[in-house]
Amino acid sequence: MRVKTQAKRDAILAAASQVFRDAGFEGASMGEIATKVGGSKATLYSYFSSKEELFVAAMHEVAHKEFEPVFVALDKKDDNLQETLQAFGEHVLQFLCSAATIQTRRAVIAESGRTEIGKRFHELGPQIGMQRIADFLNRQMSQGNLRKSDPLLAAVQLSALLECETVAPLMLRTVEKISKAQLKQATERALDTFLAAYAITAARP
Incomplete structure (x- = not known):
C-alpha cells in the first residue's frame, strides 16, 4: 500500500x-x-472517496488560502472597528465576486438538490468562517463597541448585507461584473446599516 x-x-x-x-x-x-x-x-x-468530496476540498483549499490572512487580521487588536470591518468586507467581496467563486457557488447550488454537497460545503467552509466573524464581533461586544446580542446572528446579518448588492446580482447575472470602487461603496453601505443596528453611539466615529 x-x-x-x-x-x-x-x-x-x-x-x-x-x-x-x-x-x-x-x-x-x-x-x-x-x-x-x-x-x-x-x-x-x-x-x-468521491468527486463531490474532492470538489468540496479543492474549493475550500482555495478559500482558506484567500481568507486566512484576513481572519488573522481580525484576531489582532484594532481600535478602529469601522476601518477593520471595511477592509475585511472589501477583501471578502473581492473574492466572493470573482468569476471563479461565483461559478463555484452556482455549481454547489445546482448539486445541492441531488447530493449532500451543499451541506458539506457549508460545514467545511462558510460555517467555520461565519463562526470566526462571530468571535470577532463577540469581542467587540465585550469591549463595549457593539451592543450585546447573538454574535453568530450578527455575523450572518453582516454577511447578508455585504452580499445583497454584490454576490446576489452576480449569481443571477443581472450584472456581469462589479468594480473595486463599487465593492468599496457597497461595503460602506452595508456597514452603515450594520453599525446603525449594532454600534454603541459613543463608539462610532
Whole structure:
C-alpha cells in the first residue's frame, strides 16, 4: 500500500481546482484530474472517496488560502472597528465576486438538490468562517463597541448585507461584473446599516 503524503494531497487539490474551474463540477471527471496530477484514479480515490468530496476540498483549499490572512487580521487588536470591518468586507467581496467563486457557488447550488454537497460545503467552509466573524464581533461586544446580542446572528446579518448588492446580482447575472470602487461603496453601505443596528453611539466615529 502506498503511503499517503501531504505533498501528494496538495498536488491533487491544485489539479482538481483547475479542472473544476475550467470544466465545472458536471464537466470535470476524476480521470481528467488524475491525468493532470500524473497518477491514477485509484490514487485519487485513496485520498478522496468521491468527486463531490474532492470538489468540496479543492474549493475550500482555495478559500482558506484567500481568507486566512484576513481572519488573522481580525484576531489582532484594532481600535478602529469601522476601518477593520471595511477592509475585511472589501477583501471578502473581492473574492466572493470573482468569476471563479461565483461559478463555484452556482455549481454547489445546482448539486445541492441531488447530493449532500451543499451541506458539506457549508460545514467545511462558510460555517467555520461565519463562526470566526462571530468571535470577532463577540469581542467587540465585550469591549463595549457593539451592543450585546447573538454574535453568530450578527455575523450572518453582516454577511447578508455585504452580499445583497454584490454576490446576489452576480449569481443571477443581472450584472456581469462589479468594480473595486463599487465593492468599496457597497461595503460602506452595508456597514452603515450594520453599525446603525449594532454600534454603541459613543463608539462610532
